[in-house]
Amino acid sequence: MNKSAFTLIEITISLLILAIGLVGILALFPVGFDASGRAANITEATFLAQELIEDLKREGYAGPTVVGAITTTVPRPHPAPKYGGFTAYPNYQYDIWAYAVTGVTDLRLREVIVCVYWPASAGDETNRTNQRFVELSTYLAKYEP
Numbered sequence: 354m355n356k357s358a359f360t361l362i363e364i365t366i367s368l369l370i371l372a373i374g375l376v377g378i379l380a381l382f383p384v385g386f387d388a389s390g391r392a393a394n395i396t397e398a399t400f401l402a403q404e405l406i407e408d409l410k411r412e413g414y415a416g417p418t419v420v421g422a423i424t425t426t427v428p429r430p431h432p433a434p435k436y437g438g439f440t441a442y443p444n445y446q447y448d449i450w451a452y453a454v455t456g457v458t459d460l461r462l463r464e465v466i467v468c469v470y471w472p473a474s475a476g477d478e479t480n481r482t483n484q485r486f487v488e489l490s491t492y493l494a495k496y497e498p
Contacts, residue, residue: 395485395487397471398445398471398485399487402447402469402487402488405447405467406489409449410493414461414463414493414494414496415495416493434450434451436448445469446471447467447468447470448467449467449468450466451465451493452464452466454492461494462493463493465490465492467488467489467490468487468488469486469488470484470485470486472485
């Protein structure tokens with residue numbers, strides 16, 4: 354009798370172990386796809402927010418409407434002084450706030466905050482508390498000769 358061959362029980366056990374390992378690996382794929390989708394949303398929202406910031410910088414100090422003192426509520430109450438959506442990206446909306454920075458001597462500053470929102474996977478598009486967002490800010494200065 355040949356003692357070097359595998360028995361049917363050994364092959365069955367090894368296939369069972371292999372199947373359990375493959376199922377565990379396959380269970381990670383949805384997690385990876387979900388993380389990839391979240392990263393794509395964050396990246397797209399960041400690019401859109403940066404585009405809005407650059408547009409506001411081109412407008413200069415007088416461009417954005419000032420709404421008052423700086424607030425720490427995030428996300429900020431809607432509607433903002435300037436808000437809207439993106440034609441090419443219908444799932445994304447934006448809010449823009451501009452605040453006068455006080456306490457700086459001989460320098461006029463405005464802090465401009467841009468929030469770009471997109472719906473969470475189980476969120477309501479009309480409710481900002483159920484949405485994900487990216488927030489960027491910059492300062493605009495008024496230069497006087």
